[in-house]
Amino acid sequence: xxxxxxxxxxxxxxxxxxxxxxxxxxxxxxxxxxxxxxxxxxxxxxxxxxxxxxxxxxxxxxxxxxxxxxxxxxxxxxxxxxxxxxxxxxxxxxxxxxxxxxxxxxxxxxxxxxxxxxxxxxxxxxxxxxxxxxxxxxxxxxxxxxxxxxxxxxxxxxxxxxxxxxxxxxxxxxxxxxxxxxxxxxxxxxxxxxxxxxxxxxxxxxxxxxxxxxxxxxxxxxxxxxxxxxxxxxxxxxxxxxxxxxxxxxxxxxxxxxxxxxxxxxxxxxxxxxxxxxxxxxxxxxxxxxxxxxxxxxxxxxxxxxxxxxxxxxxxxxxxxxxxxxxxxxxxxxxx
Numbered sequence: 001x002x003x004x005x006x007x008x009x010x011x012x013x014x015x016x017x018x019x020x021x022x023x024x025x026x027x028x029x030x031x032x033x034x035x036x037x038x039x040x041x042x043x044x045x046x047x048x049x050x051x052x053x054x055x056x057x058x059x060x061x062x063x064x065x066x067x068x069x070x071x072x073x074x075x076x077x078x079x080x081x082x083x084x085x086x087x088x089x090x091x092x093x094x095x096x097x098x099x100x101x102x103x104x105x106x107x108x109x110x111x112x113x114x115x116x117x118x119x120x121x122x123x124x125x126x127x128x129x130x131x132x133x134x135x136x137x138x139x140x141x142x143x144x145x146x147x148x149x150x151x152x153x154x155x156x157x158x159x160x161x162x163x164x165x166x167x168x169x170x171x172x173x174x175x176x177x178x179x180x181x182x183x184x185x186x187x188x189x190x191x192x193x194x195x196x197x198x199x200x201x202x203x204x205x206x207x208x209x210x211x212x213x214x215x216x217x218x219x220x221x222x223x224x225x226x227x228x229x230x231x232x233x234x235x236x237x238x239x240x241x242x243x244x245x246x247x248x249x250x251x252x253x254x255x256x257x258x259x260x261x262x263x264x265x266x267x268x269x270x271x272x273x274x275x276x277x278x279x280x281x282x283x284x285x286x287x288x289x290x291x292x293x294x295x296x297x298x299x300x301x302x303x304x305x306x307x308x309x310x311x312x313x314x315x316x317x318x319x320x321x322x323x324x325x326x327x328x329x330x331x332x333x334x335x336x
Contacts, residue, residue, distance in 0.1 A: 036100070037098060038098055038099060038100050038101070038172055039098075039172045039173055040097065040098065040099055040100070040101060040169050040170065040171075040172055040174070041095070041096070041097050041174070041177045041178075042095075042096040042097075042099070042167060042169055042170075042177060042178045042179070042180065043093040043094065043095060043096065043177055043178070043179045043180070044067060044080075044093060044094040044096060044106070044108075044164075044167075044179075044180050044181075044182055045092075045093045045094075045179060045180070045181045045182070046058050046062065046065065046092075046094070046108070046110070046162065046181075046182050046184055047181055047182070047183045047184065048061055048062060048160060048183075048184040048185075048186070049183070049313070050186065050313050050314070050315050051299065051301060051302070051310075051313045051314050054301050054313075058087075058092075058184070059087065059088045059089070059090065059092070060088070061158065061160075061186075062087060062110045062111060062158075062160055062184070063083060063084070063087060063111065063113070063114045064081070064082070064083035064084075064087070064110060064111060064112060064113035064114055065081065065082050065083070065087065065094060065108060065110045066079055066080075066081045066108065066109050066110065066112055066124065067079065067080040067081070067094055067096070067106055067107075067108045068106065068107045068108070068109075068124075068127065068137055069096070069099065069104050069105075069106055070104060070105045070106070070107075070133075070134045071102070071103075071104055072102065072103050072104070074105070074133050074134040074135070075130060075131070075132070075133055075134075076127045076128065076129060076130070076131070076132040076133065076134070076136075076137070077099065077104065077129060077130070078098075078099070078129060079127065080094055080095070080096055082094055083113050093179065096167075096169075099169045100169070101169050101170060101171045101172065102168075102169055103166055103167070103168055103169075104166070104167050104168075104169065105134070105163070105164060105165055105166060105167070106163060106164040106167060106180075106182070107134070107137060107161075107162075107163045107222055108160075108161065108162045108163065108182050108184070109122075109124060109139055109159065109160070109161055110159075110160040110161075110162075110184060111157055111158045111159045111160050112124060112139075112159070114157040114158060115157055116154070116155045116156065116157045117154070117155060119142075119154075119157075120157055121141055121142040121154055121156045121157055122139055122140065122141055122142070122156075122157070122159050123139070123140050123142070124137065124138070124139050124140075125137050125138050125139075134222050135221075135222060136222075137221075137222040138219055138220065138221055138222065138227060139159070139219070139220045140218065140219050141156070141217075141218040141219070141232075141259050142154070143218055143232055149233050150218065150230065150231065150232045150233065151232070151233050151234075151235060152218070152232055152233070152234050152235070152257075152258075152259075153234070153235040153236065153237055154237055154257065155237040155238070155255075155257050156188050156257040156258075156259070157188070158186060158188050159186070159187040159188045159259070160184040160185065160186050160187065161184065161185055161187050161220070161224045161260075162182035162183055162184040162185070163182065163223075163224075164180055164182055167180050185224075185312040185313065186312075186315045187220065187224065187259060187260040188257060188258070188259060188260075188315075189257070189258050189259075189260075189261055189311075189314075189315055189316065189317065190255060190256070190257055190258075190315065190316045190317070191213065191255070191256040191257075191258060191269075191286075191317050191319070192253065192254070192255050192316065192317070192318045192319070193211055193236075193253070193254045193255075193256070193271070193319050193320075193321065194244070194251055194252070194253050194318070194319065194320040194321065195209055195251060195252040195253075195254075195271070195320075195321045195323065196244060196249075196251035196252075196320065196321070196322060196323065197249060197251070197322075197323040197324065197325070198322055198323065198324050198329070199323075199324050199325045201249065201325065202249055203241060203249045203250035203251075204241070204249070204250065204251060204252045204323075205241070205252075206239045206240060206241050206252045206254075207274070208252075208273060208274050208275075209239075209252055209254070209271060209272070209273060209274070210271070210272040210273075210274060210277070211235070211236055211239075211254050211256070211269075211270075211271050212233055212234070212235060212268075212269070212270045212271075212272075213233070213234040213256055213258060213267070213268070213269050213270075213286060214231060214232070214233050214234070214267060214268045214270070215231070215232060215234070215258065215259070215261075215265065215266075215267040216228070216229055216230055216231050216232070216265065216266060216267075217232070217258070217259045217260055217261070217262065217265070217267075218230050218232040218259060220259070220260060224260065225262065226259075226260070226262060226265070232259075234256050234257075234258050235256070236254040236255055236256050237255060237256065237257060238253075238254070238255040239252065239253070239254045239255075240252070240253050240254075241253075261286075261287045261290070261311050262287065262308070263287055263288065263291050263307045263308045263311060264287075264288065265287060266285075267285060267286055267287050268283060268284070268285060268286065269282065269283070269284050269286035269289075270282065270283045271283075271321065281321075281328045282321060282328070287311065289335065290311060290317055290335055291307040291308075291310065291311060293335035294307070294310040294311065294314065294335075296310075317335060318335070319335050
């Protein structure tokens with residue numbers, strides 16, 4: 001009887017050893033289905049041109065890139081990132097490797113890792129591979145809350161955007177690497193507002209003027225258009241008393257950094273004197289006013305651009321408000 005049980009134990013052991021390789025094989029097959037590896041390659045070249053020169057300044061201006069890839073069903077597949085000195089190389093291209101052969105679309109937000117004053121002011125949605133959709137991809141600007149208002153008074157780091165409607169990943173072991181180019185625009189803009197008195201009597205006091213720019217653009221959607229009704233009030237990150245060339249008195253120069261400006265949107269630039277907060281000295285729909293002043297006859301290269309495109313390729317706007325003996329000569333600033 002003992003010999004019989006001993007034989008049974010031996011047979012059970014031998015059978016278990018036969019099943020172990022099969023189980024391991026099944027596990028390996030499941031893993032390969034879950035996480036396939038493709039020997040495919042593509043490259044993305046980035047181009048950043050701004051007025052007035054319209055020359056490529058990607059190597060000088062952009063310090064980090066993030067490329068979000070979506071399949072034909074607009075489902076998120078993968079993000080490819082790069083940053084640092086490698087981006088300044090003349091022949092830099094972002095390697096897009098390991099995708100399954102097929103068609104994809106791409107969205108690039110660049111500058112997310114760049115910092116001003118030790119901080120990056122933009123974050124992108126937490127995207128889940130195979131789950132999140134393109135519509136879920138948004139870029140949020142950091143803001144603060146004060147007296148019931150959403151405020152941005154920071155020198156924002158530069159944010160850039162670009163997209164490709166379609167890239168085709170060839171079959172594995174293709175003889176040639178597909179190369180695509182993404183043209184970037186700079187979303188962040190600098191507003192420089194000068195208040196100067198033409199009477200030339202005495203210098204202006206920076207603390208006498210309150211400058212506000214209101215817009216609904218702190219969140220940008222996957223198509224780079226503002227989404228939602230999140231009104232934000234931009235305040236200057238710098239206000240100084242400056243001696244301008246050709247002036248005997250000193251002028252006030254205020255600088256604001258704002259997110260993407262959209263022609264036709266609901267936005268307002270307002271300038272008050274501290275002693276009269278009920279009557280703004282300047283109150284204009286800033287973006288439309290800028291677009292009117294960016295006339296193609298005055299700006300070479302603007303002839304074939306829409307009003308929105310003229311704004312997109314211009315990254316700094318300078319406005320001057322003229323006073324005479326502390327009274328505004330006009331409620332419309334000059335723009336250049």
